Amino acid sequence: MIPSTGSAFVALIRRDLMLSYRHRNELLNPLLFFVIVVTLFPLGTSPEKELLQTMAPGVIWVAALLAAMLSLDSLFKADYEDGTLEQLLLSQHSNALLVLAKIFSHWLVTGVPIILLAPLLGLFMFLPAEGIKTLMLTLLLGTPILSLVGAIGMGLTLGLNRGGMLLSLLVLPLYIPVLIFSASAVDASLAGLEIKGQLYFLGALLALSITLAPIAAATALKISIE
């Protein structure tokens, strides 16, 4: 009996979540990084409420970008090293869908905690409640985009020696639109302005990434595996 693609998709997610649970300490690192980086800003500038509040959306989002990028390491590496990835790509199921499954489980254990940590960091940066709400909304739309686009970069740099540094150079420019629209949405909500436009744009980026990124990432993985 050959399993259907749908059940393969679900099975892969369950497997990845189980593996992540077993190595749950490793998941903490990018999150701690997220918190520490935001903490550095008041220390490096000033603890003054007004200044921090102005910087808050951008600082928290940049920290989220960097943390998301660091977390990419756990996306394909383990499976690449023990040969599972190769097996996955050889299967009869659509590679892009299997990659999407992996990205989804990765987002569940890296992106979602970032969203949940946002109120704490909003507190550190004196972000009012309205801003925190918008911040979490943008993170909800944005972190999947970061995982999806990051997966392409990870696929390209998987087998390389100092792939980590190269990964940042490749992926951070692609993150810029997400940063611009998310930070501006939070700013706008603080000023009582409309944020629908920004959210729609983020939604559009998300839709684009969900459809195209898995294909690009799967292609990149096939190239790296050879």
Next chain:
Amino acid sequence: MTASEFFHMGGYAFFVWSSYGIATLLLGWMFISPIFKRRQIIKELRMKYRQQERQQQDNPAES
């Protein structure tokens, strides 16, 4: 315009001539370096082929 006007560019000489200067140097170098690169590649390949020939002569059974 006169020669002096040309060089002074209305007081903006530094900006105008640095711009054109940097562009000329960079584009010029990128135009010329492939010429040398190709010659170098040919030289290297020539040596490499000679080496391969010698190896083949030393081991006529393999090829």
Next chain:
Amino acid sequence: MKLPAILHKFSSPRNFYSMSGKLIPWLAWGFGLTLLAGLYTGFFVAPPDYQQGESYRIMFVHVPAAWMSMFIYVVMATSAAIGLIWRIKTADLMASMSAPIGAAFTFIALVTGSLWGKPMWGTYWVWDARLTSELVLLFLYLGFIALQASIEDPRNAARAGAVLAIVGVVNIPIIHYSVEWWSTLHQGATVSKLDKPSIHITMLIPLLLMAISFKLYYLASVLMRGRGEVLRREQNSRWVKDIVAAETQSGGVK
């Protein structure tokens, strides 16, 4: 998808080598002539700007360089895609040889933009939409070059680069739009004068001449780079060995 047979003929590295050898002198001469025409009209025919005086003449190198930076990226991504889909080595070659040239034009656009900014706005750098987008474009070029440089196998390097270039070319409009939108949000007193006002014909002609000359430069340059590199990549084939022998016999490398 199969390509028509005729394209197969042009896409062979060997034909590339001989054809480019014939094309390059024409392209180089064309570049030289249009460059002289552009510079002459730019400096001696176009009058000084009533607002910016002589400093605006930087435009004749800045704007065409910026145009080239974007044009080359698209050409690079297209040839990389062609190389990836139809496995044509010459297309791969054009993509990787274009990247440094594109990066150079981007760098020139940034530097000349900065040097133009100082007399115009009083500052060497300003986060306006055009310059910021150019900076991000430079990162995209450098990422492509770095990725290809870090993969040893040339075929995999070409394929990986192609994926990156295609992803990049899809993202460029998104990034440009985002940066422009961001820049309008934070518009200070510095309205971007780099976005052209209505331009006088005496200024338009040198601009177009310079644009054409840069295009010819790019074509000549990418073919010259390609000629050398193709010998290296195809070094195990008969035709390369013949060429190396021929060049050696004709008394030194030409």
